Amino acid sequence: MKKVPGGRRRWVALIVLAAAVVAWAVLSYGPVVAFHLLPPTLTGEADRLAALIGAEPGRTIAEIGAGDGAFSIAIARRLEPGGTLYSTELDPALLRRIQRRAERERAGNVIVVAAGEASTNLPEACCDAVFMRNVYHHIADTAAFNRSLRRAVKPGGLVAVIDFPPRSFAHLDRPPAGTEGERNGHGVSARTVAREMERAGFVAERIVEDWGGRTYLVLLRAPGGPAEESGHQPTERPAFALRACPSDWGTRS
Numbered sequence: 001m002k003k004v005p006g007g008r009r010r011w012v013a014l015i016v017l018a019a020a021v022v023a024w025a026v027l028s029y030g031p032v033v034a035f036h037l038l039p040p041t042l043t044g045e046a047d048r049l050a051a052l053i054g055a056e057p058g059r060t061i062a063e064i065g066a067g068d069g070a071f072s073i074a075i076a077r078r079l080e081p082g083g084t085l086y087s088t089e090l091d092p093a094l095l096r097r098i099q100r101r102a103e104r105e106r107a108g109n110v111i112v113v114a115a116g117e118a119s120t121n122l123p124e125a126c127c128d129a130v131f132m133r134n135v136y137h138h139i140a141d142t143a144a145f146n147r148s149l150r151r152a153v154k155p156g157g158l159v160a161v162i163d164f165p166p167r168s169f170a171h172l173d174r175p176p177a178g179t180e181g182e183r184n185g186h187g188v189s190a191r192t193v194a195r196e197m198e199r200a201g202f203v204a205e206r207i208v209e210d211w212g213g214r215t216y217l218v219l220l221r222a223p224g225g226p227a228e229e230s231g232h233q234p235t236e237r238p239a240f241a242l243r244a245c246p247s248d249w250g251t252r253s
């Protein structure tokens, strides 16, 4: 048998090891990265969210911390005719980007709003529903922010918070100042979101643990509204106590 020189054997072992590491990374993180990079319309996330928060013609919905605005516009389309989508951002460059995108994509029902750190800057009781994706864990003064959010939501309106729990190595990335008691690194648990928002007067209805890309969704409701005033709870969907649901919950009939 031909002898393989030691140096070459080491190279082969290194290449095999590197290939295994790359394969592990692609298999573990590929779907997560794809979920976050692909447009929400392509991953089905926009459909699931729209079903969950009732994004229908004529409704008024806000997205907080809209980033590049792709999700805002996907939801805005579903509110036509007659509905409005408020798209808020803290970052002035992103605000300009959302505005340009709305103009380019002719989404005339998108209103871009400059947010404050602890204030949504949305009109009082403007919204049937508000959603935010990977934003809540950035907010330092959650008590003030949640009170502001509560003022923006109509009685009986919904809030959907999509976020992720602190990940491994999260201890290397500190949470916003002032939140250390509740947080443990970069990210925030669904239970903490629910607890903090309940302090502002929302009622947590359900948690979708596997929303996609290692995120969860917490759905909360502002008290009041026609259902509560008449003592009637909608029956087509179960009135959950805080509990986990499968991620396709909103799309099932």
Ligand SMILES: C[S@@+](CC[C@H](N)C(=O)[O-])C[C@H]1O[C@@H](n2cnc3c(N)ncnc32)[C@H](O)[C@@H]1O
Pocket: 064, 065, 066, 067, 068, 088, 089, 090, 091, 094, 115, 116, 117, 118, 119, 132, 133, 134, 135, 138, 139
């Ligand atoms: C991780 S990015 C998520 C962007 C987008 N929601 C997405 O899912 O692609 C977080 C965004 O939240 C914005 N942000 C942070 N705090 C905010 C606040 N208090 N009000 C509005 N936007 C905020 C940041 O400027 C940033 O664009």
